[in-house]
Amino acid sequence: xxxxxxxxxxxxxxxxxxxxxxxxxxxxxxxxxxxxxxxxxxxxxxxxxxxxxxxxxxxxxxxxxxxxxxxxxxxxxxxxxxxxxxxxxxxxxxxxxxxxxxxxxxxxxxxxxxxxxxxxxxxxxxxxxxxxxxxxxxxxxxxxxxxxxxxxxxxxxxxxxxxxxxxxxxxxxxx
Numbered sequence: 001x002x003x004x005x006x007x008x009x010x011x012x013x014x015x016x017x018x019x020x021x022x023x024x025x026x027x028x029x030x031x032x033x034x035x036x037x038x039x040x041x042x043x044x045x046x047x048x049x050x051x052x053x054x055x056x057x058x059x060x061x062x063x064x065x066x067x068x069x070x071x072x073x074x075x076x077x078x079x080x081x082x083x084x085x086x087x088x089x090x091x092x093x094x095x096x097x098x099x100x101x102x103x104x105x106x107x108x109x110x111x112x113x114x115x116x117x118x119x120x121x122x123x124x125x126x127x128x129x130x131x132x133x134x135x136x137x138x139x140x141x142x143x144x145x146x147x148x149x150x151x152x153x154x155x156x157x158x159x160x161x162x163x164x165x166x167x168x169x170x171x172x173x174x175x
Contacts, residue, residue, distance in 0.1 A: 027174065029073040029132070030108045032085045032101070033060040034116035035094055055153060056118065059128065059160045063116060066164040072174045073112065081107040093117070095129065105135035112141070116163075123151040128159040132173050142166075142173035 105113035
C-alpha cells in the first residue's frame with residue numbers, strides 16, 4: 001500500500017512538474033529579415049543603398065539574436081524557407097501582404113512569426129517596427145514601433161534592442 005501511495009505521489013508530481021515546464025518553454029518563431037520602406041529611395045545613390053542593406057542585415061540578425069539570448073522565443077533558422085522568403089519579399093512588402101508571412105511560419109514549423117520593417121522618412125527620422133503573430137490564427141500578439149533619430153549603425157542597433165525590450169515586457173506576446 002505504501003509503495004502504491006509513493007508511486008502515485010511520484011506520478012502526480014511528475015505530471016505537475018512536466019506541465020509547468022511545458023508552459024515555461026518558449027514559443028518558436030520565424031523572423032525573416034527586416035525590410036525597408038524608404039520614402040526617399042529615388043534620391044539614394046548606390047553607396048546609400050549598400051549601407052542600408054547592410055544595416056537591415058545587421059538589425060535583423062541582432063533582433064533574432066536578442067530574442068534567442070533572452071529566451072523569449074526559440075528562433076527558427078530561416079534557411080528552410082529562404083526561397084519562399086525571397087520570393088515573397090520580391091513580390092510585396094511582408095509587413096502588408098495580407099498574411100503571406102504565415103506561410104513562412106508554416107514552412108518552418110513555428111508557432112509564431114515576427115515581421116520587422118524600418119520606415120525611413122529621412123536620414124534624421126526613421127522608425128523600426130515589429131509585429132508578432134500567432135501562426136495558426138494570424139492574430140497579432142504584439143506590435144510596436146520605436147523611433148530612431150539618425151541613420152547610423154548605432155541608432156539602428158539601439159532601436160532593435162528597444163523593440164526586444166518592449167517585447168520582453170509583454171509576456172502575453174511571448175507565451
